[in-house]
Amino acid sequence: MEFIAGVNIGGTEIKVGKFSDGKLLSTKVLKTDISNYGSNIMNDIFMAIDELSEQDTLIGIGIGVPGPVTNGFVLGAQNIGWEKVDLTKKVTSRYPHVKVAILNDANAATFGELAYGSAKGYHSVVMLTLGTGVGGGIVMNDQLLEGASGSAGEVGHIRVKEDNPRHCTCGLFGCLEQYASATGVVKTAYELRKEKDTRLNKHNLTCKEVFDFAQAGDEISQMVVEQMTDYLASGCATIANIINPEVIILGGGVSKAGEYLRAKVASKFQKLCFYAVKDTKFILATLGNDAGIYGAMHAARML
Amino acid sequence: MEFIAGVNIGGTEIKVGKFSDGKLLSTKVLKTDISNYGSNIMNDIFMAIDELSEQDTLIGIGIGVPGPVTNGFVLGAQNIGWEKVDLTKKVTSRYPHVKVAILNDANAATFGELAYGSAKGYHSVVMLTLGTGVGGGIVMNDQLLEGASGSAGEVGHIRVKEDNPRHCTCGLFGCLEQYASATGVVKTAYELRKEKDTRLNKHNLTCKEVFDFAQAGDEISQMVVEQMTDYLASGCATIANIINPEVIILGGGVSKAGEYLRAKVASKFQKLCFYAVKDTKFILATLGNDAGIYGAMHAARML
Numbered sequence: 001m002e003f004i005a006g007v008n009i010g011g012t013e014i015k016v017g018k019f020s021d022g023k024l025l026s027t028k029v030l031k032t033d034i035s036n037y038g039s040n041i042m043n044d045i046f047m048a049i050d051e052l053s054e055q056d057t058l059i060g061i062g063i064g065v066p067g068p069v070t071n072g073f074v075l076g077a078q079n080i081g082w083e084k085v086d087l088t089k090k091v092t093s094r095y096p097h098v099k100v101a102i103l104n105d106a107n108a109a110t111f112g113e114l115a116y117g118s119a120k121g122y123h124s125v126v127m128l129t130l131g132t133g134v135g136g137g138i139v140m141n142d143q144l145l146e147g148a149s150g151s152a153g154e155v156g157h158i159r160v161k162e163d164n165p166r167h168c169t170c171g172l173f174g175c176l177e178q179y180a181s182a183t184g185v186v187k188t189a190y191e192l193r194k195e196k197d198t199r200l201n202k203h204n205l206t207c208k209e210v211f212d213f214a215q216a217g218d219e220i221s222q223m224v225v226e227q228m229t230d231y232l233a234s235g236c237a238t239i240a241n242i243i244n245p246e247v248i249i250l251g252g253g254v255s256k257a258g259e260y261l262r263a264k265v266a267s268k269f270q271k272l273c274f275y276a277v278k279d280t281k282f283i284l285a286t287l288g289n290d291a292g293i294y295g296a297m298h299a300a301r302m303l
Numbered sequence: 304m305e306f307i308a309g310v311n312i313g314g315t316e317i318k319v320g321k322f323s324d325g326k327l328l329s330t331k332v333l334k335t336d337i338s339n340y341g342s343n344i345m346n347d348i349f350m351a352i353d354e355l356s357e358q359d360t361l362i363g364i365g366i367g368v369p370g371p372v373t374n375g376f377v378l379g380a381q382n383i384g385w386e387k388v389d390l391t392k393k394v395t396s397r398y399p400h401v402k403v404a405i406l407n408d409a410n411a412a413t414f415g416e417l418a419y420g421s422a423k424g425y426h427s428v429v430m431l432t433l434g435t436g437v438g439g440g441i442v443m444n445d446q447l448l449e450g451a452s453g454s455a456g457e458v459g460h461i462r463v464k465e466d467n468p469r470h471c472t473c474g475l476f477g478c479l480e481q482y483a484s485a486t487g488v489v490k491t492a493y494e495l496r497k498e499k500d501t502r503l504n505k506h507n508l509t510c511k512e513v514f515d516f517a518q519a520g521d522e523i524s525q526m527v528v529e530q531m532t533d534y535l536a537s538g539c540a541t542i543a544n545i546i547n548p549e550v551i552i553l554g555g556g557v558s559k560a561g562e563y564l565r566a567k568v569a570s571k572f573q574k575l576c577f578y579a580v581k582d583t584k585f586i587l588a589t590l591g592n593d594a595g596i597y598g599a600m601h602a603a604r605m606l
Contacts, residue, residue: 068579124451138546140448140455147547148427151579152443157544159537159575162465170577234462241460242545243441244450272462274473276371276454 006297062296064108068150110137112295251285309600365599371453413440415598554588
């Protein structure tokens with residue numbers, strides 16, 4: 001049997017999937033060895049692929065990397081200690097007769113949802129991954145938009161707030177990420193709960209709890225969600241005004257708030273977007289943490 | 304000799320260019336006949352092409368239309384009275400053996416600057432046309448980004464201002480167009496000149512005068528230009544953060560302010576953009592009103 005390996009390199013773990021005909025057959029999860037500038041990572045991945053291989057024939061490898069990538073060339077991946085590296089060449093020299101696709105991890109996840117997840121059948125999509133930060137990927141006419149320096153889709157750094165802005169780790173202020181990420185939601189909760197009677201007054205508050213409390217009727221939690229969705233809808237309107245995708249996918253941990261979140265963003269978007277892009281649809285991601293390996297596999301499969 | 308016709312349909316006039324091997328040989332300018340829902344426009348264009356033709360052989364027609372276009376299909380063009388129309392079919396039935404490209408006018412202008420103007424040699428560009436309004440076009444990896452409903456590149460409706468915003472003709476408020484268009488600059492001048500000693504205190508003030516006065520040292524005019532370039536740079540940062548082009552082209556009448564404008568926007572952009580897109584270049588458009596016919600021709604030539 002012929003198979004393709006879909007790989008996602010994260011800051012703490014690496015996932016390797018074995019796919020045949022687009023179907024995920026088995027996976028292996030490794031710890032990301034960031035020692036020595038991440039120089040063991042690729043060998044660890046090659047070993048995992050060889051183990052998954054068994055009697056089957058490897059015909060393609062797709063790898064999602066946590067950093068900017070253009071044309072198969074990684075421009076750097078700080079979290080795992082990598083500088084610029086021609087990763088396509090590295091993989092090809094180990095597996096000379098195999099199709100190799102290297103892409104950014106958020107782009108891989110977007111590609112995954114497009115080809116095998118919630119956005120199946122669409123051709124132009126933007127995915128927002130709402131997690132610790134806010135990342136994203138763009139596919140237009142079935143083509144990944146990598147950008148001139150591999151940074152297209154960095155939608156977390158759209159400025160959505162001018163006054164009383166929060167400073168962002170990127171050095172800017174008022175970035176969408178500061179309001180629509182899990183971290184941002186908890187920050188807003190800390191601001192709004194002050195001296196008020198609310199279930200938010202607890203230690204180690206999580207973003208999930210804020211959404212749960214809001215749905216259970218806690219008024220201050222609802223205010224937090226309203227503020228978060230205001231900014232998220234505003235960011236989505238900006239994206240749609242510029243590139244006019246068919247659909248915006250909400251993914252990442254925060255998107256587990258599900259239809260409650262999706263419906264609010266979709267409805268607020270209508271009031272903020274340019275009239276010509278009002279048909280933009282909003283959907284929830286469905287592949288969860290597997291989106292990256294599906295997308296990496298898909299990129300290799302399409303070569 | 305073989306030639307391609309590049310056409311730009313505007314609200315008041317239509318320009319038809321005769322091109323051979325990418326060179327503009329001659330042009331014809333017609334009045335746009337918007338009577339009867341613009342139903343004479345295409346015949347007027349066909350006649351102009353036939354006249355320009357002489358003994359030469361028409362091998363392609365490219366047409367820029369003032370409205371959203373996807374895959375050669377015009378979704379509507381209010382200014383000239385058009386509803387949805389399959390313009391490719393209309394042109395092909397008149398000239399059956401000719402390559403036909405139909406595209407949005409701002410996209411055509413962007414394509415023109417990319418292939419024959421200031422952005423020659425680049426592959427991923429965004430053009431902003433700063434005129435009565437603010438329009439734009441996007442080309443990524445040499446491909447036009449039309450968007451799901453033909454509205455990609457409508458950068459004039461990015462919200463750049465939250466508080467004390469100006470209402471926009473589109474129904475939204477705080478749109479870039481309200482601050483960075485010629486109209487917007489004059490509006491700002493009227494606001495800032497109140498009861499102050501400035502050369503701006505004259506009737507029928509134009510955007511060009513504001514820029515001229517500013518360069519000649521008029522303090523209030525300089526404040527107007529600073530405000531305009533603040534918002535323009537902010538809009539450009541938002542665009543670059545999302546799609547990461549190699550270069551942003553400033554075009555349209557306002558861009559005649561030249562290097563004075565370009566340098567300000569480029570420098571302010573550096574303080575507002577995400578660090579990964581700091582290499583984005585800023586250049587001035589060079590084809591002026593001919594950008595549209597060049598781009599329409601180029602689109603047909605590439606088929």
